[in-house]
Amino acid sequence: MLNEKYRLTNIREDKDIKSLSKAQFPGPHCPLFGAVMTASYIEDLTLLIIGTEECTYYGKDFAMIRQNGKDRVYSAVLEQHDITFGCEEDLKDIIIKIDREEKPKALMVITTCVVELIGEDVTSILRSLKDEVDTKLLIVKTEHFKCNSHIEGVEKALEQLASLMTPMEKKEKTVNILGFKYLGVENTELYKELKKNGVNISMTIPTKVNMETIQKAAESSLNIVVEHTALSLAKEMEKSLGIPYVIFPKALDLDKIVEAYEQIGDILDIKFDSLINEKYKSVTSDLIAAEQLLKNKSFIYGNTPFSCFEFSDFLVGLGMVPIVIQCRELVKSDREVMDRLIDKGVNPYIVRMANIAPLRRIYGELSPDYYFGHESPMILAEHNIVQIVTDNCAKKIGFEKITEVLGTILEEKGIFSLLDEKKSTMEDEVRDKIKNLKNMPAPMKKVLLNMKEIPDGMKEALLTLDDNDSGRNDEKS
Numbered sequence: 001m002l003n004e005k006y007r008l009t010n011i012r013e014d015k016d017i018k019s020l021s022k023a024q025f026p027g028p029h030c031p032l033f034g035a036v037m038t039a040s041y042i043e044d045l046t047l048l049i050i051g052t053e054e055c056t057y058y059g060k061d062f063a064m065i066r067q068n069g070k071d072r073v074y075s076a077v078l079e080q081h082d083i084t085f086g087c088e089e090d091l092k093d094i095i096i097k098i099d100r101e102e103k104p105k106a107l108m109v110i111t112t113c114v115v116e117l118i119g120e121d122v123t124s125i126l127r128s129l130k131d132e133v134d135t136k137l138l139i140v141k142t143e144h145f146k147c148n149s150h151i152e153g154v155e156k157a158l159e160q161l162a163s164l165m166t167p168m169e170k171k172e173k174t175v176n177i178l179g180f181k182y183l184g185v186e187n188t189e190l191y192k193e194l195k196k197n198g199v200n201i202s203m204t205i206p207t208k209v210n211m212e213t214i215q216k217a218a219e220s221s222l223n224i225v226v227e228h229t230a231l232s233l234a235k236e237m238e239k240s241l242g243i244p245y246v247i248f249p250k251a252l253d254l255d256k257i258v259e260a261y262e263q264i265g266d267i268l269d270i271k272f273d274s275l276i277n278e279k280y281k282s283v284t285s286d287l288i289a290a291e292q293l294l295k296n297k298s299f300i301y302g303n304t305p306f307s308c309f310e311f312s313d314f315l316v317g318l319g320m321v322p323i324v325i326q327c328r329e330l331v332k333s334d335r336e337v338m339d340r341l342i343d344k345g346v347n348p349y350i351v352r353m354a355n356i357a358p359l360r361r362i363y364g365e366l367s368p369d370y371y372f373g374h375e376s377p378m379i380l381a382e383h384n385i386v387q388i389v390t391d392n393c394a395k396k397i398g399f400e401k402i403t404e405v406l407g408t409i410l411e412e413k414g415i416f417s418l419l420d421e422k423k424s425t426m427e428d429e430v431r432d433k434i435k436n437l438k439n440m441p442a443p444m445k446k447v448l449l450n451m452k453e454i455p456d457g458m459k460e461a462l463l464t465l466d467d468n469d470s471g472r473n474d475e476k477s
């Protein structure tokens with residue numbers, strides 16, 4: 001199944017990365033998902049999705065869940081006649097009706113594959129309506145046949161937000177944080193250090209903004225980009241509003257983090273010397289200690305919030321050995337990191353991400369120590385593979401991100417570490433039962449014991465389990 005042509009040294013461009021099967025499972029998200037996900041952070045932004053029944057339902061359903069039932073998503077479902085003869089007039093009527101009856105502050109029109117395949121010029125349609133509607137019209141094209149993931153949808157949706165801003169007088173020591181898509185930005189290292197140095201954080205886009213406050217982003221004197229999907233937005237804001245930007249790397253690279261802090265300091269005329277000196281030394285010490293524990297451990301890279309090659313390069317720096325790296329799609333910046341991996345003497349298989357079904361058939365043959373990413377913890381436990389899920393690490397900005405990743409690996413935090421911490425009356429009894437099952441494989445025990453909340457149904461099953469049912473002990477030597 002794994003062919004030598006899949007090796008890292010044979011990958012020169014994106015088309016060289018192959019899926020392990022023609023039919024992919026579960027398959028990648030499409031740009032529509034990325035656009036809806038991003039837009040749904042902005043509570044009062046209204047969406048109009050144009051496409052087939054499946055696409056419009058999928059988008060509306062996802063947004064409803066993200067918005068806790070607040071319905072700001074409209075659907076324009078294309079029928080056979082629309083696909084054959086076009087939908088310009090109907091689309092104009094729909095937008096005018098939404099504008100007159102609902103009076104949204106802004107309407108993001110999202111086109112899907114079929115709209116782009118038939119060549120419907122929705123951009124021109126929206127331009128022709130400029131003087132007929134009061135609402136601000138945005139457009140995001142999400143044709144999946146031009147890319148292999150949802151990332152492009154995120155980028156396009158964020159970039160469109162710049163059109164909602166107009167130039168304003170700049171405020172000194174005022175910044176925007178672009179691309180942070182989690183709650184709790186005020187708890188991050190970067191945020192705290194900025195506040196400590198008298199910097200005002202105006203907007204965090206897209207998570208802490210609405211249609212009324214987004215204009216304040218134009219007052220800032222600096223944009224700090226913490227996620228590459230927001231780079232297009234930063235460039236557009238620099239072009240139209242004159243706001244410079246600094247890229248704060250998501251990469252787990254001490255020197256790049258130092259460089260980002262220094263660039264911010266130069267623009268805002270502040271110093272981070274104390275933080276840099278303290279954290280650089282302490283994190284370096286943590287890295288050395290981690291290497292002693294992880295050296296020569298092998299891994300499969302599945303899916304994390306980080307770049308697949310940068311994250312794998314970080315692990316290789318800890319002495320770990322990559323067997324398979326699953327890649328969403330190759331981007332220009334990957335080449336440098338790929339060459340660095342080759343120079344370090346590693347040559348893993350590179351396969352297309354989001355196709356774990358065929359990979360499962362060779363877990364036993366590959367026999368990795370770790371799997372980084374989302375996968376069934378029970379399937380991994382059957383092969384004595386330790387699952388590591390780094391989703392929560394993406395909520396950190398700065399040196400703390402490296403510390404969080406190291407802690408996640410060393411504490412072997414799997415998928416259940418994402419659950420809220422809760423207790424129940426059976427909890428202690430169930431955990432004692434797991435610890436005392438002699439024939440349960442050690443990795444499966446770790447999976448169960450790391451769960452912050454064991455589901456009630458699983459508790460009942462575990463309490464009735466005895467050593468004859470719990471499988472054989474086939475731990476790795």
